[in-house]
Amino acid sequence: MNQTKNHKILIDSCILIYCGSDKYSERVRGFLHLLDNNKNKLAISEICGFEVLKNCLNKENIDYYLKLINYLDNIKIGRYALMNAAFLHGLYKKDTSNSDREEGAKKEKMAGDLIIGGTAIYDGALLLTANIDDFPMPYWKIFAHDHIVYKDGPKFKVLNVYLLEFDKELAEQKNPNQLYYKPAASEES
Amino acid sequence: MNKKSENKNKNDWGAKTNIEKVLEILDEKKSEKQQKEIDGIINSIANEPDEES
Numbered sequence: 001m002n003q004t005k006n007h008k009i010l011i012d013s014c015i016l017i018y019c020g021s022d023k024y025s026e027r028v029r030g031f032l033h034l035l036d037n038n039k040n041k042l043a044i045s046e047i048c049g050f051e052v053l054k055n056c057l058n059k060e061n062i063d064y065y066l067k068l069i070n071y072l073d074n075i076k077i078g079r080y081a082l083m084n085a086a087f088l089h090g091l092y093k094k095d096t097s098n099s100d101r102e103e104g105a106k107k108e109k110m111a112g113d114l115i116i117g118g119t120a121i122y123d124g125a126l127l128l129t130a131n132i133d134d135f136p137m138p139y140w141k142i143f144a145h146d147h148i149v150y151k152d153g154p155k156f157k158v159l160n161v162y163l164l165e166f167d168k169e170l171a172e173q174k175n176p177n178q179l180y181y182k183p184a185a186s187e188e189s
Numbered sequence: 190m191n192k193k194s195e196n197k198n199k200n201d202w203g204a205k206t207n208i209e210k211v212l213e214i215l216d217e218k219k220s221e222k223q224q225k226e227i228d229g230i231i232n233s234i235a236n237e238p239d240e241e242s
Contacts, residue, residue: 008202008203013234014234017227017230017231017234018231019214019215020219020223020227020230021224021227021228021231022218022219022224025215025216026215028215029212029215029216032208032211032212032215033208033212036208040203041202041203041206042203042206042208043202043203043205043206055230055233055234056226056230057226058222058223058226060219060220060222060223061219061223061226061227064214064217064219064223067210067214068211068214068215071206071207071210071211071214072205072206072211073202073203073204073205073206074205075202123202125202131234
């Protein structure tokens with residue numbers, strides 16, 4: 001992950017939620033600091049606020065996550081991001097191969113994850129997530145990977161954190177008749 | 190859609206992110222009650238983490 005420089009990086013809602021947990025916050029802080037130092041542009045999709053806050057009942061947590069959301073750039077969900085989300089929905093459903101990750105691709109995806117994926121495609125951004133099943137292979141390729149080791153009772157556990165990149169060429173090959181919006185080459189960073 | 194309207198719909202990426210404030214917030218310690226709710230949310234959204242031998 002420390003080789004990732006000068007990219008747009010869309011932070012998934014799950015990463016934002018992990019920020020709130022003392023188990024992970026120090027390492028997530030490290031990832032965000034590193035990515036920012038490497039001149040990457042960090043942002044969340046507008047829908048992250050909804051995805052995070054819908055789960056919070058505790059006022060202190062609502063205040064905590066609101067601060068976090070408000071200090072991050074919230075990328076607008078435009079019609080093209082939504083069109084891309086619809087495209088992804090169709091693409092995942094169409095897939096009939098049977099590896100474990102692709103099995104995951106066939107499951108119904110949450111609208112929020114589709115919209116976050118659609119926004120990343122439209123904006124030509126990488127996706128920072130810990131929930132790789134929400135952005136299934138082979139359409140989302142691992143661009144970089146790191147992990148957080150933490151103690152949970154007597155056991156050590158590992159949380160994997162990924163930077164994912166959408167494979168536009170593969171998506172077009174697999175579904176040539178379905179149009180989706182992507183940035184013109186000259187606009188991609 | 191032409192190029193001009195494409196550009197009009199582009200986001201000004203990351204310009205509003207205040208990373209110093211974000212990192213500051215990540216240093217905040219939560220109460221036990223807060224932590225319990227956050228752990229519950231994580232359990233409901235997360236993939237099962239791998240155990241390390």
